[in-house]
Amino acid sequence: MENDLHLGQHISKRFNEELEEVRNLVMKMGGLVEQQVRSGLKALLAADQELAKKIVEEDDAVNALEIQIDETCTQILARRQPAASDLRLMVSIIKTITDLERIGDEAVKLGKNAAKLSDDGKSARQFVELRHLGEHVNETLNKALTAYARLDAETAFEIIKNDKVIDEEFDNISRLLITKMMEDPREIKNALRISWCARALERIGDHTKNICEYILYLVKGEDVRHNTVEEIRNKIAD
Amino acid sequence: MSDLSITEALTSDDIVIEGTVGTTTAEDAKMSMRNVNVFYGDKQAIKNVSLDLARNQVTALIGPSGCGKSTFLRCLNRMNDTIPICRVEGELKLEEQDIYAKKLDPVLLRARVGMVFQKPNPFPKSIYDNVAYGPRIHGLAANRAELDEIVVSSLQKAGLFGEVKDRLDAPGTGLSGGQQQRLCIARTIAVSPEVILMDEPASALDPIATAVIEELIDELKEKYTIAIVTHSMQQAARVSQATAYFHMGHLVEMGKTEQIFTNPTHELTENYITGRFG
């Protein structure tokens, strides 16, 4: 699958600039969110309270960007009445930033839980599985954002296909935590915190998958939400 | 950038047009055209175009200036007959009737396939006479009462009756642009055509009048099969169910309007509707 979209080359140069601008804003927001997730993970694993607080502050910047991008998209819709790929780009951006914002929220949750764990003098360091899940999610998010920048439908499809791996890892962690709690009821409080974190990471994975679905919609013009992997493969086959 | 230079920009591109992509046929076709070629002298204006107009649907023909969409539209009721150097080849059918059959009188064809033009062109006569002209020449009304009924119902269908009912004797040319165009539509409807061809019917109108015409087109499709040529892509998107994109005499792509405007298949279509040059 090769990239067959040309987002530039409009007769109106201004329109090209506007589209470029809004895409840059999305990339910037994606970068911020990615940073939040990475920090959240780090704070969780290293019990770094300072870092955890920073995440919460960064969320304001992400929220502000979401509003700015929404506004820019509204302006483009009103003034340019985009069609075809331009229209799909607008729709996918509007949807993508919602998911990005949610990812940001989940990262904040990670941070808050990390802070609480740290208050109790604990860290999630001993949970290899959690670290593993976090790294996987982080990597997926990074790939998704790169795919978004490159309009790379192939990578997006790969990510959607691999979402179930994250789900399986989450299930593993849940099972593990339940065992832990049954073994030692004093650990329930921390285990629940860890569980929240795993849950947040799993949600981030879901939002990342959504973003990849929007990439497919943008590039291929097909709405692949709520489809099985097989159905998606058929839909986007050229 | 002017239309011409866009066409040039597109021409200089090395995109090859091979046949038509998308769906050109309709299950319930009112008119069906196959392998239509139109020549103006040595110049070929339409190159091997095949498409169907689905019954009770609005089909929009879009494309850059000089792409042949108006030429194609005018073939459908033989308005091109008046141009001596114009030659039409191919199979053009209105239901089962070959519309270029030698024995078919174009007068009869035009009674079945009406036309609305770009510039509102009411006759310099009264509103009543404008609408009554068609029924009169075709002898559709046996007496004055019947003619009155045709005039009133046509004006009603065109959504104009309420505005003009007190001044049917007033000149048609005294109406506003949008009203004039609706008068022209009423005049066309009065002949009870089966197909209505519209050649950029709203291009000379302001947005409000345009919206009224578009609403009217939407209502008219319940009874008539409509083909509309338009320069406004938004208009095509708003009023039509099927859209055909013409480029340099070729029918590049045809399909459902919702698909053409969100996810066109051909690069030329995409470039045109998003306002790009290739």
Added chain:
Amino acid sequence: MSDSTQKVINSLKKRHRKEKVFRAAGATAIGFGFLLVFLLITDIITKATPAFKQNWIAIEVDFQPDLLGIDGLDLTRLPKGDYRTVLRSAIFEMMPEVSGRRDKRSLFGLISSSAEFEIRNHLVANPADLGKKVTVWVKVDDDVDSYLKDDVVVGEPGIRISEKQATWIKKWVDSELIESRWNSEFFSLGDSREPESAGVKGALTGTFYTMLVTLVLSFPLGVAAALYLEEFAPKNRWTDFIEVNINNLAAVPSIVFGLLGLAVIINIFGLPRSTPLVGGIVLTLMTLPTIIIASRASIKAVPPSIREAAMGLGASRMQVAFSHVLPLAMPGIITGTIIGMAQALGETAPLLMIGMVAFIVDVPGGITDPATVMPVQIYLWADSPERAFVAKTSAAILVLLGFLLIMNSFAAFMRKKFEKRW
């Protein structure tokens, strides 16, 4: 203020000056034109005025049956009497001091040669006056008329009145026997060798019939030709050829049409010469190109959108042409027709060739009666030696202009009627 603004300001002065000069030139041209027309009309009116008056003289006529040489009882013989003798004796009786054959002849010459018919007409109208002595008004001779109207003295060149005659006239004037009256006969009589009896009715009627024939032939033919060429004829070498020829035809000198009329219409088809019918046909040939060219231009100017609208409704070409194109083109067609007819109205040369220059006294009663037309009449009178014809010529020109005015007003009225653009 930017540099370019300053440049514009500098150039503005020059432009305004140019415009002023052009306006002044235009106004001068129009003023000059008006002046010329004014001079022309004034000159014609001044010269024509005398022609609308005619001096009459009162004569005591003694209608003695024996002098007339008719039986007093047989009224049917009244018109055949010897009125000349009666008139002579009446005049000599009025002027007993005139004696000698020569003087008597020159005295008799002061009375119009139509006088004997006037007294005959009087008696025929009033048979009761037979045997009585009554006063009858008769016209004076044109020389006397001119002498009385123009402020001239005997001996001037062109004055054909002797000293003696002048004293007699003076006596008549002093004893109030002479009276100047409105010359209604100018409009009710045909042509005559005698200026005092010459009228324009013959020529006017001839003009009317000729124009009628021209209009009836050239208007439908011209419009039909234009309509066919514009709306129906295929555009090919033939129609181009025809178009070029029509344009050329409009530039052919009119006398050539006269020659054609003489050679073809009179000699080959044998239509009667000197008649409005032949004149009308010849003028039709001349007018047709003008009407065709104007009509074609006017038909071309009908917006194509109207044709498309009608055709889109399923109107046949015939219906498009006659119910849409023709009504819209009509004002222009009428204008072209006016121009053509006005040309024809003033035309002399081709009519000379077909014999409409003949001296015709009778007022024509139809298009096949010999007739002449106003411009030819003017030409004939302008060529006559009698002084009184100078005024008659100008008067005839006025009548011709009046005819033209009426014709154009009618056309303008028709044009307005068709021009009712919604």
